[in-house]
Amino acid sequence: MNKFDLKNKVAIVTGGAQGFGLDIAKRFLKSGAKVIIWDNDEVEIKKFTKNIKNKNLSKQIVDVSDPENVDDTVKKITKTQKIDILINNAGVTGSTAELWKYDYEEWKRIIDINLNGTFNCCKAIVPHMIKNNYGRIVNIASVSGKDGNAKASAYSSSKAGVIALTKSLGKELANKNIAVNAVTPAGAKTRILNQMSKEHVKRMLSKVPRARFLKLNELSSMVCWLSSDENSFSTAAVFDISGGRSTY
Numbered sequence: 001m002n003k004f005d006l007k008n009k010v011a012i013v014t015g016g017a018q019g020f021g022l023d024i025a026k027r028f029l030k031s032g033a034k035v036i037i038w039d040n041d042e043v044e045i046k047k048f049t050k051n052i053k054n055k056n057l058s059k060q061i062v063d064v065s066d067p068e069n070v071d072d073t074v075k076k077i078t079k080t081q082k083i084d085i086l087i088n089n090a091g092v093t094g095s096t097a098e099l100w101k102y103d104y105e106e107w108k109r110i111i112d113i114n115l116n117g118t119f120n121c122c123k124a125i126v127p128h129m130i131k132n133n134y135g136r137i138v139n140i141a142s143v144s145g146k147d148g149n150a151k152a153s154a155y156s157s158s159k160a161g162v163i164a165l166t167k168s169l170g171k172e173l174a175n176k177n178i179a180v181n182a183v184t185p186a187g188a189k190t191r192i193l194n195q196m197s198k199e200h201v202k203r204m205l206s207k208v209p210r211a212r213f214l215k216l217n218e219l220s221s222m223v224c225w226l227s228s229d230e231n232s233f234s235t236a237a238v239f240d241i242s243g244g245r246s247t248y
């Protein structure tokens, strides 16, 4: 494993109780960061508390789709410490169905977590980054936000929104030492796949020239570099990690 130096950095990883978020958190810990995990799944957070003990790791029950919850938590954290890194990773795919059959409430739930959740966390944390003239934000979008997946209009739209948010915010902050980037992974074997039909997952995989699932550590590696001091120039950009599916 190549190491990027994250010593003395404080990172928040949303949706960090499992999957991509947990792997990113572990990689950050190995790189010397202090990590705060936010997740709304109390069962997973408890499981994880039992399994991983590290003095640099803490976890909080936070629902990213609830702006007050996010705001209050940030206020408490920033009373005693800074926030250097924000990984907006919490997300859901929701069910798979054609747009005209899509449940209205389900559509709103997906946009609320994936897109509004990313907005809520950036809105609450960016002012602290501006005050410190330092920040690295990585938004976990998806290749579906570029290509649009059939039967996943809500998910694809939410991730396209995350990509556009990244570009806008990155430009707004480009005159400061704050970088805002997005990554667009292809499918990886995490719990999120259980939310979609088997047929849908098979279809997704069939579009990937590498012909396999993305490994968690492959994503964490890219996110770790984007979150480090060494990423001093790239901002408002979208980093593809879709095994050749998207070539832009």
Ligand SMILES: NC(=O)c1ccc[n+]([C@@H]2O[C@H](COP(=O)([O-])OP(=O)(O)OC[C@H]3O[C@@H](n4cnc5c(N)ncnc54)[C@H](O)[C@@H]3O)[C@@H](O)[C@H]2O)c1
Residues within 6 Å of the ligand: 014, 015, 016, 017, 018, 019, 020, 021, 038, 039, 040, 041, 044, 062, 063, 064, 065, 088, 089, 090, 091, 092, 093, 113, 117, 140, 141, 142, 143, 184, 185, 186, 187, 188, 189, 190, 191, 192, 193
């Ligand atoms: N696994 C894939 O195939 C894949 C591909 C592309 C993009 N992504 C994206 O990567 C991110 C992580 O997904 P994953 O595959 O690790 O899924 P996962 O289901 O394993 O983990 C997602 C985590 O987010 C948490 N979460 C959900 N809603 C939340 C909320 N409102 N507030 C706080 N936490 C919440 C869940 O409890 C869970 O722990 C997501 O944004 C997802 O869209 C995943």
